[in-house]
Amino acid sequence: MxxxxxxxxxxxxxxxxxxxxxxxxxxxxxxxxxxxxxxxxxxxxxxxxxxxxxxxxxxxxxxxxxxxxxxxxxxxxxxxxxLNTLRYHLISNQLPYQAIYYLITEDEPSIDDFCKRYETSRATVFRKIKPLNDQLHNFGLHFTFSHMNIVGDERKTILFLFCIFRLATEGVIWPFGEHLQAVALEVRDQFMTRIQVPSEWENSDVFPLILAIASLRMRQGNYVEDDERYEILIDNNENYDPRLLDSELISQRHYPDLTNDRKQAMLHFGYQLLNILPVFRKVDRYLQTTLDYCYSRNNIVWQFATEFLNYMQEKSFRMPNRLVLDKVLVGNVINVALTGYVFDGVMPTLSIIANSERNILTGGYDYADLYHEIGTYIDNLPEKYADFHGDREQMVQSLYYLLLPIYTEYKKEYHIRVGLMVPGDSMLYRRYLDLYSGFNYIDIEPYDATDFADYDLIFTSSISFYLDVKNHADKRVCYFHQGSAESEISPLLTAREYYLKKFPTLPQIGAIY
The missing domain is CATH 1.10.10 (Arc Repressor Mutant, subunit A)
Structure with a gap:
């Protein structure tokens, strides 16, 4: 579903x-x-x-x-x-979304008041939110109804609600009131003047949406609990500001029973999110700060990241480029390790709740080798990693997702072979070779009739060749019309579709956004 x-x-x-x-x-x-x-x-x-x-x-x-x-x-x-506007219109007028929205925005939510407001019965509510409740159970959470709430690890509740609203709005519609949006944006801007945050957060709705959801939960008296494992993130961390939440904006929100201990626990959870939510895509200042901090402390997640990548280098990546020198990869493995270290069980992610297969354009599927090699490593972790209580499958799948694009670029057997037939001079041929060579999973070469049977696909601008092959019912030949941008791109779309059918990718990538 x-x-x-x-x-x-x-x-x-x-x-x-x-x-x-x-x-x-x-x-x-x-x-x-x-x-x-x-x-x-x-x-x-x-x-x-x-x-x-x-x-x-x-x-x-x-x-x-x-x-x-x-x-x-x-x-x-x-x-x-x-489509996003229609989609949100439809979702927001359905009982599951209405129940979630009511539960988080009302000061004293109750099942009786909800049923009265939406003119429905308890039985209907229980029946229609059952799929949501089943999702909650995956994360050790569940609904209560006399006082409508989600109970369990409050950190997971906040992330679950974030995923629901993020998926419902697709990041293009603000789901709450304008005042809360203004406050969330102002708090975000204040935070960014005092600490480093991932560069992608600067103009993203991720930060304000998380802040808004956490604020609404705290207004209802729901607080995260502190955890001694947070020490791994704040021990002599120059980016840690223990007084970050001591601001007039936050004090004006009048959270009930907000003790100093609860404020500190929320602050620590916020620092955890800085190294769980982002999936690093480039080397920026925040990534470099993260790497420098973990390296200087030689903490358990740094040890895991470097030891794991060195192991995979030896077992599956016999190539000159060292995995541990890829800063983006190391940063993402650190985030996976932090999730397994700080969370118990399965962490809510967009991909689990969406239950969607997110195909990776540059990824093939080598279940026997890469996936099992990662699983073998996780199943035989040294004793020093005994405090990693995250879900085993979630960790394996996340690491698999990170390594898969590199692996399939390196392993030629997970490429597709394409013959390029372009009548004309070498300059014309070169133009299309450059166009079609920018994809790591396509090995493109001049068409050779003797290799016809061995090609996965053939790209051609020769209409006579295309018609001749088409008459023989061979669907591997992709025709494009020279000079038509739309037509010239179409073989790449065909190649992508062909590739994902030949090498289907693993579903439920463990990404939070």
Whole structure:
């Protein structure tokens, strides 16, 4: 069950499927039967659902041109509602989202008040939020209903709620009131003047959304507990400011029973998020600070990262480039290790809650070698790692995800072989060789007829060659028209689709955002 199925009833889910299909098609006029076939629905049902979809779009933008043309066909040339807007509109009007929103925004949430407000019954609430409750159980959390709440490790509750709102809004819609948004942005800006934060947080909604959710939970009297394992993040850390939360903005929020110990626990959790939420993508100042700090302390996560990468270098990466010299990779392995060290059990992530396969463009699937080698290492950790209580599968999958792109670039058997046939001079050939050579998983070479059977794909601008092969029902040949940018790019999209079918990737990548 994916996120949309979990949050929408069947009718709303079909609205979403139909509209996402229409958005993905070239703008034009289509019959309802065309769309019915694409979404695999019988015509009568597709017809009724399309009528309902039009009503939903009118609620969002009453002035928009109707999706249904006068002749009964579907005209997508003037669509004004983007998919994210419709998606959030549908999700926010469904009971699972309403229950979560009510639970976090009301001062005294109760099941009786919720049922009265939304004119529903307890039985209906329990039935419709069951998929959400099942997700909570994955993380050792659960709902309570007399006083509506999520109980368990409060850190996981905050991350779970972050994932729900992040997935619902796709980061383009602010789900709470304008005042809370203004406060969250101001707090973020104050924090960034006093401590280093990941560069991607500077203009992202991640930081304000986390702050808003934590603030709403604290207003209800829900606080994280401190943990001695946080010492690994703050011991002589120049980026640690013990008085960061001592600001007028925070004191004005009037959190109930906010003792100094609770404030310190929240501060420590915040520092934990600085090294769990980001997935490093480039070498920036914050990554370098993280590496310098862990190296200078020679702490347990630094030892894990370097020992693990040296082990994998010997077992699976027999290449001259040393894994431990890749700063981005080391930083991300440190984050995985911190998650396993500071959290017990499974940590909520976007990919687990979305239940989606996030294919990696540069990643193949070598279950027998790479995945099992990582699993073997985790299953035989030395005694000094006995305090790592994170979920074994989550750690293995996260490490697998980090190493997979490097591994498949290094292992030629996880590339696809492409022959390039371009009639013309060498300069023209070079132009297309440069265009198609920018992908680590494609090995492209001049077409040779003697190797015809060995190619995974053949890219060609020769219409005669293409038609000749097509007549023999060989689907490996991709034709492109020289001078048409859209046509020239199409072989790469075909190659991507072919590659992901040949080497399907592991689902549930352990990324938080």
């Amino acid at each position: 994916d996120f949309e199925q979990m949050m929408l009833n069947d009718r709303a889910y079909q609205y979403f499927r139909i509209y996402s299909t229409l958005i993905s098609m070239r703008a034009g006029v289509y019959s309802i039967n065309d769309v019915a076939q694409r979404v695999d629905l019988p015509y009568p049902k597709a017809y009724k659902l399309t009528q309902g979809l039009v009503d939903e779009l009118a609620l969002i933008d009453p002035k928009a041109d109707s999706l249904i043309a006068d002749n009964g066909s579907l005209d997508t040339t003037n669509l004004t509602v983007d």
